[in-house]
Amino acid sequence: MAKNKNxxxxxxxxxxxxxxxxxxxxxxxxxxxxxxxxFACSGFIFDNIIFAPKKSDFITYRFFCDLANKYDLDKSFCVTEIPFELISRDMEGQLNTDIWTSITAGFILVFPYILYQLWRFISPALYEKERKMAVWFILTTSVLFFLGILFGYFLIVPLSINFLANYRISDVVENNIDVESYLSLVKTTVIACGLVFEMPIIIYFLAKLGLVSAAFLRKYRRYALVIILIIAAIVTPPDVISQTIVTIPLVILYEASILIAARIDRIRAKELTTTS
Incomplete structure (x- = not known):
């Protein structure tokens, strides 16, 4: 049984x-x-946020096009058309889509409050000095989550949509994409990126529990880098610059996780030395 350490x-x-x-x-x-x-703002959310990456003038496409023009890169960076149409095949399809998308948006909006509730649940098992970290924990975790959401929305989602929309097995096949499939890509990507950006926080708690160490993370750094590069190569145009833009934040997160684990290792070693 856990007890309130205070x-x-x-x-x-x-x-x-x-x-x-x-x-x-x-x-x-x-x-x-x-x-x-x-749900009350669903019209704005769908037209100006969710369906925005489907438009050729989306900020990410314009950024890469400007980059291509400035450095004389492949003009395929300049997106002129996203060749697919969205369809809804079920009678209640658009209503269900509106409801479940609103719930997902609701989760993102109240994420800091959920973190606060989680902290309240685990705080009785913490020491007083650890409980004082509540603001730091909620603020840092929330910022990382929202940065991941933005990273997924402005980079991974549009690059994935552009790649998949232009992928062709044959000119015979026409792309009429079910809106549920489109939304699944958007929602899964942004939520996944939000959670991936929590890597330093997760590593912090795993290191505190003694489940991972800085030595372990350093040992498997090369494998982590390969996985990151593969992901970047899949979702970006075939150019080093765009792949680098996607890779850098993920590598920084991994390296930050190593530094966090190393700090925990030093604290644990110091405590053991003091105890002995």
């Missing part, structure tokens, strides 16, 4: 379940409220 009172298993239940309830209600707000 007060010394022990929490029973049922107390943990009760706290977990209320964490889930409060988080669900927050997501529902955020989803209602998003």
């Amino acid at each position: 007060k010394g009172d022990e929490m029973s298993f049922l107390d943990h379940l009760e706290e977990l239940r209320w964490l889930l309830v409060r988080s669900f209600v927050a997501i529902l409220i955020g989803g209602c707000v998003a």
Whole structure:
């Protein structure tokens, strides 16, 4: 059983379940409220955010086109058309799409509040000095998550859409993409990138638990780099500059994770030395 390290009172298993239940309830209600707000603004969200990467004048396409013109690169960077149409094949398809997209948007909007609830759940098992890190934890984790969302939306999503829309097995096949498939790509990509950007926070807690170390991360650095390069090569145009733009943030996150793990290793070694 975990106990509150500040007060010394022990929490029973049922107390943990009760706290977990209320964490889930409060988080669900927050997501529902955020989803209602998003649903009320769904017209703006779909037209100006979700469907924006489908337009050839999207900021990412213009950025790469300007880059190509400035450095005399391949003109394929200049996107003039995204050759596919979105369709809905189910009678209730657009309603379901609106509802589930609003729920996803609600989750993104209230993510800091969910982190706050998570911190409240784990804080009884922490020391006083660790509990004082609540603001740091919520702020840092939220910033990393939203940076990942922006990274996925402005880089990975448009580059993926452009690549997949222009991929052809034959001119016989015409691209009429189900809106659910399009939204699945957008939502999965941005949420995944948001979670990937949490790597330093995840490594921090894994290192605190002794499950990973800086030596382990350094040992497998080359494999991590290969995976990152493969991902960058898949979602970007066949050019070193665009692949580098996608690769750099992911490499920085990995290196930051190594530094965090190294710091935890030093603290643990110092504590062991003091104890002995």
